[in-house]
Amino acid sequence: MDMGAEDIAALLAGLLAEGHALPASADGAEVDVAGTGVRIAIAAPQPQDNGLVQLPIGVSHPSFGGMFAWDQAVGVPGGDRHPATDALDGWTHTVFPVFAAALLPACDLAAHATAVPIEGGDRKAEVFYGPVAMRDFGGLTDADRSAMADRPPTRVVIEELFTGYALPDRPVWAFTFCARLPSGPVTEVTLLNGEAGSSFGHIADHLPWHGHGSVKSWALVVPRG
Known part of the structure; x- marks a missing residue:
């Protein structure tokens, strides 16, 4: 199954809202965490060799001066899970905690x-x-x-x-x-x-x-x- 940026944004919004109690909702290829100033942008997944997928994900906040902090998450295929989903899961638990700790300290991911x-x-x-x-x-x-x-x-x-x-x-x-x-x-x-x-x-x-x-x-x- 192909996954585009908007599909992944919707998946991330659900993950943050249902799994981590954040007021997150998808807006096209971006996720807005309501009332916090935090926005997360998803760019188109980029297929790599051996079934890998590179997924550009960026976090923005008003204090960043209009910039997004971009990462190139890499997903590995396995079982029934799409490699873009693997990339998103890895990013959520190793990269997003940095921003959660600074900008969303009440979120459980901040503890990571x-x-x-x-x-x-x-x-x-x-x-x-x-x-x-x-x-x-x-x-x-x-x-x-x-x-x-x-x-x-x-x-x-x-x-x-x-x-x-x-x-x-x-x-x-x-x-x-x-x-x-x-x-x-x-x-x-x-x-x-x-x-x-x-x-x-x-x-x-x-x-x-x-x-x-x-x-x-x-x-x-x-x-x-």
Whole structure:
């Protein structure tokens, strides 16, 4: 069965309303969380190799200055579940908690994120870190998983941003994807929807990497004071 952006928006609205008691309703390819300023946009699913589907999902709030914080969720086919549904489920439980913790703290999904205060120079903020998403391609150990959970590469990026980088006076979001593959390491940093360049190429060097695998994590920085 084919699923378009509007179908997925309707599915997400039902998931948030029925499963997490949010006042969510679909409006075309967007989901509105009534009275909160939170809107979630769904772009057309993009089929990939081996039956995978890439699903662009963005979150917006008035404090974001008109921008959406976009993610490219990946869904894997399995059983009777459409890969776009798998992508949506993964996004809801690993990415959306970051925004729920900052913008919808009464939502049960907010409990999946961790809030950490941070300071740098004259800047103070609260950072909301989401759960890490790990994939084992062979040989990862419990030590690898513990290290990824305790200090994900996204945390390294955020801490370094507070050592002299110019940051806007509004929420800043970032996510990282780091992997060790037989062909070599992969490090991707996305900051405010843009690639952050090679200056963060070292952010996963502290992980033991006993085998091949990947780790992805999100963070939202909210200025305070």
